[in-house]
Amino acid sequence: MKHEPAESSDSPKAEWRKDGSHTVLELSGDWLRGSTMSVSGAGEATWPDEFHTGNLGRFDSMLPAWLLRTLRESGEEEPSLEGLPEDLRGLMELALKVPERSEAKSQEDEPHGLLLLGLRSTAAWQSLESVLEFTGDTVSSTLRFFVGKARFRSSDFWLTVQECGIGALPIVALISFLIGMILAFVGNVQLADFGASLYVADLVGIAMVREMGVMMTAIIMSGRTGAAFAAHIGSMNANQEIDALKTFGFNSFDFLVLPRVFALVLMMPILTIYSNVIGILGGMLVAAAAGIPPSLFWDEMLTAVDLTQASLGVFKSIFFGVAIAISGCLQGLNSGGSSAAVGQATTRAVVTSITAIIVLDSAFAVIFTILEI
Numbered sequence: 001m002k003h004e005p006a007e008s009s010d011s012p013k014a015e016w017r018k019d020g021s022h023t024v025l026e027l028s029g030d031w032l033r034g035s036t037m038s039v040s041g042a043g044e045a046t047w048p049d050e051f052h053t054g055n056l057g058r059f060d061s062m063l064p065a066w067l068l069r070t071l072r073e074s075g076e077e078e079p080s081l082e083g084l085p086e087d088l089r090g091l092m093e094l095a096l097k098v099p100e101r102s103e104a105k106s107q108e109d110e111p112h113g114l115l116l117l118g119l120r121s122t123a124a125w126q127s128l129e130s131v132l133e134f135t136g137d138t139v140s141s142t143l144r145f146f147v148g149k150a151r152f153r154s155s156d157f158w159l160t161v162q163e164c165g166i167g168a169l170p171i172v173a174l175i176s177f178l179i180g181m182i183l184a185f186v187g188n189v190q191l192a193d194f195g196a197s198l199y200v201a202d203l204v205g206i207a208m209v210r211e212m213g214v215m216m217t218a219i220i221m222s223g224r225t226g227a228a229f230a231a232h233i234g235s236m237n238a239n240q241e242i243d244a245l246k247t248f249g250f251n252s253f254d255f256l257v258l259p260r261v262f263a264l265v266l267m268m269p270i271l272t273i274y275s276n277v278i279g280i281l282g283g284m285l286v287a288a289a290a291g292i293p294p295s296l297f298w299d300e301m302l303t304a305v306d307l308t309q310a311s312l313g314v315f316k317s318i319f320f321g322v323a324i325a326i327s328g329c330l331q332g333l334n335s336g337g338s339s340a341a342v343g344q345a346t347t348r349a350v351v352t353s354i355t356a357i358i359v360l361d362s363a364f365a366v367i368f369t370i371l372e373i
Contacts, residue, residue, distance in 0.1 A: 010057060014066075016041025016048065023048045028055035031063035047076035051083030064091050071096075131352075134330045138322075141251075141258050150254040160263035164225040168271060171224065175216050176208075176275040180282025183207050188290050197290060198300055204283030205301035206309060213276040214313035215361060218320040221268065222353040226328035229260055230349035233332025234342035242333070256333075261325040268321035269314045276313065308373060316364050320357050327353035 010029035014037065017024045025048035029035075047070065071079055079096070081089045111119055144150035187203040233256055236242050245252045280301065287297045328349045335345035 013038045024050050026052040030057040031059035033062050047074040047079050141254050152255050152259045157259040165267040172275050173278045176278040177282040179212050180279030181286050184283035184286035200287050201297045201300040202304035205305040208276045208279040209310045209313050214272045214317045217271050217275045218357045222324050226324040226349050226353040227346045229328030230332040230346045234335035234345045238337045257329045264321035264325040268317040272317040323356040324353045
């Protein structure tokens with residue numbers, strides 16, 4: 001846009017003056033790109049109360065861009081546009097209605113060094129506090145349930161059980177079967193050199209019941225069920241359905257979080273046992289192809305896998321289920337009010353739950369080693 005009230009070849013000038021208690025900014029000359037601007041006066045850090053534009057010549061985008069930068073530097077929240085030409089005033093009003101995008105700021109404004117480290121450390125600590133507080137609320141809600149003070153719809157609970165239980169059987173079976181086959185194949189390649197192919201049964205059995213069965217099931221449930229929890233509750237939060245529950249006197253935590261936690265705690269051990277069995281069958285199939293009869297494979301596996309070994313993965317699955325449910329519900333309740341925020345909450349739920357699973361599994365590995373289990 002160009003404003004041409006009169007022909008002028010003057011360079012652009014901006015001069016601040018004091019007119020009583022008012023600050024006046026006089027604009028003159030041609031404000032065209034490539035021109036050398038001259039700024040003078042004692043009010044450069046403030047936004048003027050009035051503009052004088054009688055000597056203003058032609059202008060293009062250079063002038064509104066300079067005015068916007070001056071406004072950002074002054075920090076004025078309700079700027080006065082009195083005295084500006086009508087076309088320039090309309091352009092400025094339109095620009096002020098659009099909030100400044102954070103990525104439009106210069107790189108120098110971004111935190112760096114110790115400041116960036118401090119901000120990230122603070123954010124990490126706040127996230128940890130949020131998780132601990134949410135975990136405490138979950139324990140408190142569980143205790144209220146057992147004394148009859150927490151309530152939720154049983155239909156919601158059984159629907160969640162179906163979604164995270166029966167609905168997950170196909171994908172858990174597929175992944176577990178393939179994992180069992182991979183373990184048997186890799187183990188047989190190495191053990192065959194020593195004439196000990198039979199011990200593939202020990203390898204597959206111990207690996208599945210101690211680690212791989214429960215770990216793969218937990219990771220699958222993180223991406224499937226944990227993400228679904230975050231998306232469902234996040235959508236309710238965006239549509240203000242959670243606020244409606246509170247208005248009608250329902251405890252949103254008991255109503256939304258508790259049935260999901262109970263459902264995962266119930267189904268994770270069952271899915272883990274199912275995963276262990278399918279994985280062992282996959283290993284047995286590869287062993288049979290390598291010349292080890294299934295009956296011999298089964299007998300050898302039972303010599304290595306006793307009840308204690310078989311119960312370790314099932315025991316860990318309870319804690320993994322709690323971690324997945326808490327991560328999904330926490331991110332859903334803390335999501336924003338837009339569809340983009342729901343997607344971000346879903347991503348954070350998956351990342352958080354998988355991270356929690358790895359940390360918990362590492363802790364259990366240390367504990368089991370100390371106990372010599």
